[in-house]
Amino acid sequence: MSTQQRFTQALLSAEQTFPAGLFCHPDAESRFAVYRNNVFSSLTSALADSYPVVAQLVGAEFFAFMARVFIQTFPPCSPVLVNYGNAFADFIDTFSPAASLPYLADMARLERLRVEAYHAADFPGVGFEALSRFLEYPEQLHSLHLKLHPGTGVLCSSRAVFSLWAAHQGQGELAEVDPNHAEHLLVLRDALNVEVLLLSKACALFIQALQGGAGFGDAVCAALEEDNAFDAGPALALLIQKNLIIHAGLSEAS
Amino acid sequence: MSQYDINTPRSTRAVTHGLPARAGLGLKPDYFQPLAKGCDDLGFIEIHAENYMVAGGPFHYYLERLCEHYALSIHGVGMSIGAEGALDTEHLQRLNVLLARYQPASFSEHLAWSTHGPCFLNDLLPLQYDQQTLNRVCEHIDQVQNTLGRRMLLENPATYLQFNASTFDEPTFIREVVRRTGCGMLLDVCNVYVSCINHQWSTQEYLQALPLHETAEIHLAGFSEAFDRNGQRLLIDSHSAPVAAAIWSLYQQILEHTGPVATLIERDNELPGLAVLLAEARRAQAYLDNHGVQP
Incomplete structure (x- = not known):
């Protein structure tokens, strides 16, 4: 497995694994955590920017939890992040911890339409x-x-x-x-x-x-x-x- | 040596003269309206390329108006120059379209990787500095410069980890990339400081090893501070704080070597009111006006 493949898998793994042996610091694991935190916090912010009412409806802590699972399951596949989250509403439909808010997925659909309208030709x-x-x-x-x-x-x-x-x-x-x-x-x-x-x-x-x-x-x-x-x-x-x-x-x- | 200046027909090359040696600001939607009226404190604005890869709407509307008042720097954050895999040619084409539309005075990208396979990780991840990486980074920069028909600037990274298998130190690696590709350097002073503290390198030795004369733009930013589990200082390049005193002092020292260079106040998170950032821009401008001598 290549270095960047190991790095990527460890960044996205739900178990928060660490690619041991690659780095020359006595405490490489807490330093690696800086990158993991950057990845999840920046992508969570990108989602929160696109879905502000969804974030308000569930609160920051639950939103971060939901975003983390979404990011791990569907990491972005383009550097153009404005399109990231196209699959968020469908994900919310299947995300059982959010089942008590049956309107949440449609709120995400509404907010996705707003983002698309904002940037449309x-x-x-x-x-x-x-x-x-x-x-x-x-x-x-x-x-x-x-x-x-x-x-x-x-x-x-x-x-x-x-x-x-x-x-x-x-x-x-x-x-x-x-x-x-x-x-x-x-x-x-x-x-x-x-x-x-x-x-x-x-x-x-x-x-x-x-x-x-x-x-x-x-x-x-x-x-x-x-x-x-x-x-x-x-x-x-x-x-x-x-x-x-x-x-x-x-x-x-x- | 890069082939971009040999094989690219002149007619397809953007006519640019680089950024003015003035203070500039990273553009955020909150600042669209106040900056659209023009502002004497700023010589240029900088955008993240990927944010403007959209079809239409307010981003393009305001950017077109702002370009009437300021020189433009387009700063890529998603090209993944250091990726093990091939560059994303679709993304490179999107970038080409954006540059053709706005004809920016400068285009820059990072010495980092951010994609692996189909995954985009939205962070500037560190490279193992060895011969294989050097060859690959140079090939990728050649490809970018050839496609865009212009010289690009490469930004030094802020890093939290070093690889066991690295055989170059970071500034030597950058110097080699600049020498082989003919690209320019975007010197992020905050990144220099952050990396040097995090790895206990000497900032003086780091700067001496860089090709400072190839600096075509400078970034100034703040950082946040933490400690690793061994109690060692760990600075985070958060872009969420005012430019720190240590960064101003390093900036002043760098200007003595480079002379006046376009200088960006870089703030991406926890955005303050525009006036706060314009005050920082004026401070940078005062240093520029004095060629690095404390105003």
């Missing part, structure tokens, strides 16, 4: 004028394809993750949130600001369908299946107002 919205020529001809509207900004994310949760998240931003009282109430939300970036908005389930399904490449008509149908009173007007107005439509055409944009 820049595209200008097409604006109402460019869309109006399609809206004037209802027969074309059905096959209208809307391409959404890459920073746009939809989350359908069986838990009240929007209300829980908002309460941690000083909006609403945490004690008044019923965590078992299903909520649907939209994460977006308008100019430089990331926003999180509460949606109806029908509206969430409408936007998800558009993201999946469905035409306007099919996306409306998906929403109507959930709620036969769904009105696409306000949903479309929201997408336009937040500059989320970056291309509109009668065929799916490449």
Whole structure:
């Protein structure tokens, strides 16, 4: 086994093993622990930066414990750490010590969408004028394809993750949130600001369908299946107002 | 000797003149807005390359505006120059794209390793200083310089362990790398101090063995202090404290050898208000203005 392989295995091992014999210090083990601490504390900080509400919900000590197991199981595979933690929400789903907080994994999903929105590519919205020529001809509207900004994310949760998240931003009282109430939300970036908005389930399904490449008509149908009173007007107005439509055409944009 | 200056067509090479011999600051998102207005205390800003390997959003928005006011240094923390395995060419290409976009005055990386196989460990890990490592580090630096079409600076590490099998001392190893690859040196004064205390080396001998005339940038930072189980002082390069008195004094001494060199106040953790760091930058600038003579 090579030196760096031994070093790496010892750094990440759950048993905190030490690659004896490599170093010339009488107390190499406590010095090796400095590197181990650097690895875990820097990666835990990176996760805490991406998942601040998850960290607040469980407290610093539990978060560090959960992060340690995650890092040992899924160490980063790229130096671009902004993407680290893509698998964190799925990990939390299976992390039994966190089972008493069934909304925790979806909170991680919400926070991941916020990170992705923040760093997503820049595209200008097409604006109402460019869309109006399609809206004037209802027969074309059905096959209208809307391409959404890459920073746009939809989350359908069986838990009240929007209300829980908002309460941690000083909006609403945490004690008044019923965590078992299903909520649907939209994460977006308008100019430089990331926003999180509460949606109806029908509206969430409408936007998800558009993201999946469905035409306007099919996306409306998906929403109507959930709620036969769904009105696409306000949903479309929201997408336009937040500059989320970056291309509109009668065929799916490449 | 590196081939980057022989085989790389001139037209593909970034036109750079290095960093101005002024004080600079590591850029953090907290400082985007106040620095975007311009600030006379700073001649340059430095970013960690990997943080800007994102598609868009505020990081690029502010960096583009800041580049109108300050020279830019791009400092890599993830290339793993000392890795036993091959360099990550995908990462090198991402770096190439970033450098092509911003045309920084300087690019630097570390004498360390941070990846093994598919794992990125997010720390600057120590190298065994032997002939095999020397050859490998030089090959990797050649590859980086050839790909980027420019000279890079190599930063000396802060270390907590020495390998039994090392056959070079650290400054001699660095001198050999600089001689063979033609890279420049980013002299981290805090790292010199931390390593010398941790291994009970003489800072004077360490500095004398380095090719100080190849110093193109200096880093100044604070450290935190611990003890190993034998009660020996163990300094940690934490980037979380003000520049220590011992570092200022070593800096002053180094400037007498190097003359004025671009000097970064490096703070990555426990960030204070911008004013605190600008005061440190002004102090470094005062040393630079006096060529190392105490202002």
